[in-house]
Amino acid sequence: MRWLKGEAARARNNERAALFASAVGQPRHLLDSVRRGLILVILVAIMPIATAAMLQGVLQLRRSSEEAQHKLQQGAIVAAAGQDNIFTSAENVLQALKNVPQVTSGGSDCQALLYGATLSLPFASNVAMVGRNGIVRCSALPSPSPNVSQRPWWREAIREKGFSLSGRIVSPVTRGEILPATLPLFDADGELSGALSVAIDGVWLDNLLKREVPLSSGVVAVIDRYGQEIVSNAPTISRVLFKDKDLRRQLDRLGEEQDDTGQTWSYAVATLDRYGLVVAFAQPTDQLFQWTAFHVAVSFILPVCMVIFTIVAIWLATDRMVLQWLLYLRRVTAVYAQGHYGFRPSRMDQAPSEFRVLGNAIEEMAQAIRERDGRLREGLAEKTALVREIHHRIKNSLQIVVSLMSLYGSGIANEKDRRRFDQLRTRVNTLAVVHRVLYEANEGSEVRSRELLRELGSLLEVALDRNVLVLVEAEDVPLPTDYAVPLALLLTEIMMVVAAGESTGPGRVVVTCAQEGNEVALVLDISRPLGGALEETEAPLAHGFARQLGGVLSTRDEGGHALAELRFKLRPKAS
Numbered sequence: 001m002r003w004l005k006g007e008a009a010r011a012r013n014n015e016r017a018a019l020f021a022s023a024v025g026q027p028r029h030l031l032d033s034v035r036r037g038l039i040l041v042i043l044v045a046i047m048p049i050a051t052a053a054m055l056q057g058v059l060q061l062r063r064s065s066e067e068a069q070h071k072l073q074q075g076a077i078v079a080a081a082g083q084d085n086i087f088t089s090a091e092n093v094l095q096a097l098k099n100v101p102q103v104t105s106g107g108s109d110c111q112a113l114l115y116g117a118t119l120s121l122p123f124a125s126n127v128a129m130v131g132r133n134g135i136v137r138c139s140a141l142p143s144p145s146p147n148v149s150q151r152p153w154w155r156e157a158i159r160e161k162g163f164s165l166s167g168r169i170v171s172p173v174t175r176g177e178i179l180p181a182t183l184p185l186f187d188a189d190g191e192l193s194g195a196l197s198v199a200i201d202g203v204w205l206d207n208l209l210k211r212e213v214p215l216s217s218g219v220v221a222v223i224d225r226y227g228q229e230i231v232s233n234a235p236t237i238s239r240v241l242f243k244d245k246d247l248r249r250q251l252d253r254l255g256e257e258q259d260d261t262g263q264t265w266s267y268a269v270a271t272l273d274r275y276g277l278v279v280a281f282a283q284p285t286d287q288l289f290q291w292t293a294f295h296v297a298v299s300f301i302l303p304v305c306m307v308i309f310t311i312v313a314i315w316l317a318t319d320r321m322v323l324q325w326l327l328y329l330r331r332v333t334a335v336y337a338q339g340h341y342g343f344r345p346s347r348m349d350q351a352p353s354e355f356r357v358l359g360n361a362i363e364e365m366a367q368a369i370r371e372r373d374g375r376l377r378e379g380l381a382e383k384t385a386l387v388r389e390i391h392h393r394i395k396n397s398l399q400i401v402v403s404l405m406s407l408y409g410s411g412i413a414n415e416k417d418r419r420r421f422d423q424l425r426t427r428v429n430t431l432a433v434v435h436r437v438l439y440e441a442n443e444g445s446e447v448r449s450r451e452l453l454r455e456l457g458s459l460l461e462v463a464l465d466r467n468v469l470v471l472v473e474a475e476d477v478p479l480p481t482d483y484a485v486p487l488a489l490l491l492t493e494i495m496m497v498v499a500a501g502e503s504t505g506p507g508r509v510v511v512t513c514a515q516e517g518n519e520v521a522l523v524l525d526i527s528r529p530l531g532g533a534l535e536e537t538e539a540p541l542a543h544g545f546a547r548q549l550g551g552v553l554s555t556r557d558e559g560g561h562a563l564a565e566l567r568f569k570l571r572p573k574a575s
Contacts, residue, residue: 050303057299072268106137157182341370
């Protein structure tokens with residue numbers, strides 16, 4: 001059963017392919033197809049929805065970028081809050097110390113006071129009072145090199161008018177990384193009189209930042225105005241991400257970089273304007289846009305899938321709901337075209353309502369054609385019967401005429417007159433034979449040349465005065481019925497000319513008839529020469545019948561034979 005269903009499906013597919021491969025089934029333009037038209041209309045209908053979905057994905061991606069930038073900037077500000085508090089505390093301590101005369105003058109209590117300030121600051125490793133010439137006057141911890149005038153951080157600090165931070169250096173006192181924070185001091189005339197400096201422990205700052213912002217939350221780095229990193233919770237990664245970058249240009253946009261492992265990080269930058277510092281906060285891009293990429297992908301993939309599914313659905317639905325019923329109706333009309341009007345399209349009960357209406361209309365049309373065809377057949381049969389009856393009565397009437405002519409002709413004493421009377425009787429008898437052939441013909445509008453010529457040959461062999469043998473070697477060419485009478489009379493005239501000639505023995509005539517394209521060639525091969533007996537002046541009736549057929553009668557003698565040939569065209573059959 002499965003094999004039979006597969007064969008039926010393949011047959012339908014082959015029929016469908018043959019139908020649409022034909023000239024009639026070829027689309028004349030793009031929309032000259034139900035399937036293409038439906039697909040195009042549906043695509044135009046869903047295109048605004050698909051476009052809106054894709055636009056929503058683009059807007060969502062932009063919004064997610066803005067949200068990510070804002071999130072990272074807020075994270076940077078929050079992460080730098082602790083550092084900012086440390087720097088503020090350091091500044092406040094220095095501001096307090098500058099008001100202590102024992103400290104600014106470098107007196108005997110200066111070291112003790114600075115040492116006490118250092119103990120009160122957990123992030124400070126040393127506090128020192130430096131003179132205007134860069135010589136350390138006093139320090140919480142003894143300094144092995146009291147002259148700092150050539151140090152870059154000192155030169156940078158005395159150029160400032162207020163509290164300033166310098167980049168990380170290695171302290172000659174503690175041998176650890178520190179962050180020098182300096183507060184310049186000025187006399188009443190506004191001249192530099194010295195500076196207070198606190199060494200902020202860089203490791204302590206890093207550990208504080210690591211506690212506040214673990215690496216799992218992101219990478220945070222505090223960078224000075226010269227692009228030097230001063231604090232970071234992951235120095236190895238931050239130096240790769242932010243090295244040699246002007247981060248101030250990234251203040252209003254989201255940046256992206258890769259680390260040594262190839263992982264992509266997105267970062268944003270915030271400023272600590274009070275100290276000229278910037279804070280960069282970075283998170284892995286895939287972690288930051290984990291659901292955004294999925295949502296954006298869905299916004300683009302969903303319309304594409306919708307279009308593909310729509311095309312497939314329309315393709316299958318058109319085939320299932322439209323094309324198969326069109327093919328079925330085509331087969332039904334082919335059955336009706338063969339004359340099987342009693343066929344009922346039973347499968348149309350399963351078709352959609354529109355096709356059921358169309359199938360019912362086709363069935364009603366076939367029933368109407370069947371009834372009209374029946375009436376036409378009855379009328380044609382009646383007409384054919386009437387025509388056959390007419391031919392039969394004409395034949396009977398002509399036979400009566402022939403009988404009367406035979407009765408009265410026997411009393412004619414003049415030999416020449418009796419011969420003319422016999423020729424007239426032969427012509428009338430020829431007409432009777434033609435009508436008998438027409439009466440016996442199966443097709444009322446045609447007569448077969450072989451049957452007609454054989455009947456005439458038999459008649460003329462008996463009717464002629466002399467012994468003439470007529471052999472018919474004709475093809476069975478269908479001739480219109482109105483060709484039968486002039487053709488029979490033409491043959492009769494030629495045979496009477498042959499019989500009227502002088503001959504010492506029996507004559508022989510071979511009649512051939514063949515169709516060559518749309519022409520019919522009638523050739524009579526006569527066993528003796530005729531001279532000019534068949535010229536138009538001698539046999540005007542024969543040439544007149546030839547012209548009635550639309551041809552020209554030609555004769556010629558060849559040795560001891562004569563050939564009479566007639567060619568005439570057949571009228572094309574009415575379609």
